[in-house]
Amino acid sequence: MASSCSKKNGHLKKWSSLTSSQASSTSVEELELPLSAGFLRAEGISRSFRGVKALAEVTLEIPRGRITGLIGPNGAGKSTLVNILSGYERPDIGSVAMNNVDITRQTAHQKSRSGVARTFQHGHLFRSLSVLENVQVSALANGSGRRQAQRTAVGILDRLDLLPWGGLSAGHLPHGVERRLGVARALATAPEYLLLDEPAAGLNDGEMENFRNTIHSISADLNIGVLLIDHNMRLIFAASDYIYVLAGGQNVLQGDPDVVRSDEKLATSYLGTIASTLAKPTS
């Protein structure tokens, strides 16, 4: 187990070296503090599909080392936003910036290598590979050598309690393990930002609690900015540092969990009241 710890440190070391090179242009203080600042920011994003507006001037900010919640009824445009942030779709208008660098036009694999990782609503695992290989592949694609990729993968599996599953095929996993493997695979890209698209769907209460702890420690320990999308309000409000509410493709509400919880707009947006009748976000 001691060796396993050194592995984790290795992963962290890789992390801090990344962050310090990021911060090299700024202050010495940031070099010493592993938790450097930085944002993944979507600004004024609009996107239509065949004339139907999926997103209209949505703005959202994901800070490093924090968990940002994103909620909204079905069809609110949450997944479209994740697709745009991760390079799977291009916005019609608006920009995506990472640490103040415009990455709007980067493709999905470029964004992954830049440091934006994502998971999928429906697993999308590499089914003919083993659990370990699923994670290795992500490390390999992000420039690790074979040996390094193996070490990174084992370390991440250990962190997510997936080590006992490592040798099994990813094609036949229990649901909870699948969800965690999705996160593990995203982590292997050494991300600065991690977009989790309904990661807790189908988890039972115990798994949910574990999952929340995992996300929390990932975000804090590795200084990753997490965007958490889920329909489970208990999870969102317990885990998030800040929450955005989308409805009808627009920002409806944003703020700290307590602020959002007590806001009447939250209820109205979830009751299916047409978002266009609501005032545009002002908070």
Added chain:
Amino acid sequence: MTHGKAPSPTAVRRLLAPAWVVDLWTLAVPLAAVYLFTSAGSALSGSARVDLGYALVNLIIVVALWVFVGNSGVLSFGHIGFVAIGAWTMSLLTIEPLVKSNLLPTLFPFVQDASASPVVALIMGAIMGGIVAFLSALVLMKLNGLEAGIATFALLQVIVQVLTYWDKIGPKSGQSMVGIPASFDLPVVMSIAMLVIVVAWLYQQSTSARLLRASRDDIAAAPASGINVFKHRVIAFAVSGALAGIGGALWAQTNRVVQASQFNLDFTFLTIAMLVIGGMLSLWGAVVGTIVISTLNHFLGLLEGGLEIGSVTVSIPSGSRLIVLGLSLILILILRPGGITNGREAVWPFEKKLDFLTQAQRTFD
């Protein structure tokens, strides 16, 4: 065993092998199978040897096809086009200059003058196949799934039409090239086939191929892992096209007559059927499929010609071969969609898979 590790208590009577031995096994078994197949075929009659020559050439083509299809999961109906290019290169470089000027008077002067030894011509065949595959991949690999498959079929048509009608680089429309000297005997063809298998295996071990296989499993998820699917597909297609070019060059050597219309759907179907029946996801499957179908074809051919068993002559109608091939393919697809090998490589038989935790421990040493 030379690595000198003691068998672990949990693996009594099983030998522990380091990972590289297990990996190398997936190369050694196909090579041994090809060697045995060739030896057995050589021991038979004259007609068997002729068929064996074609079988080894087909083996190269199917392995080439596997490099792209097996690793990317995208079906290609276009590889016979690269085979044609290899055959063309071999023919144009090795036909006697005098024969060439009489037979192919309309060639570009530099093609007319070009001449090379069979080995150089073989390498040129690989280079030409690789270049054309690379350039077409830059366009084709933007497509996915069925669209990609159909586009590769269109590519075959384009290549065959160019070779049929462009008399600056070949015979007048639709005619054949003859007088290709046969410079490689069976052992040499077998050695080249083995070399092609080694190249395909080395490619399989590469990081590029690993990433491509991940994209084969889930094309949507691959970019999120940082995989540039387009790039790795282009690499696979180029390597695959180069190996198919080698197959084509040897095909020209074996057939001795080369005509554009020979690179047709029948040829495409035969090679794809061999790959699918063997198991298109593994190199071992490509080898097994080719050996099984070639053997089957040989004996069906004998039966088509009428086989005398004692005083009775047994024969089956001409054309039975293709019918049997088609039926075998359908049966395999229904009963065992993964092919004979079920898409698996040859498995190291002497060691039980290490449990994963032990493997993980090893990575920390």
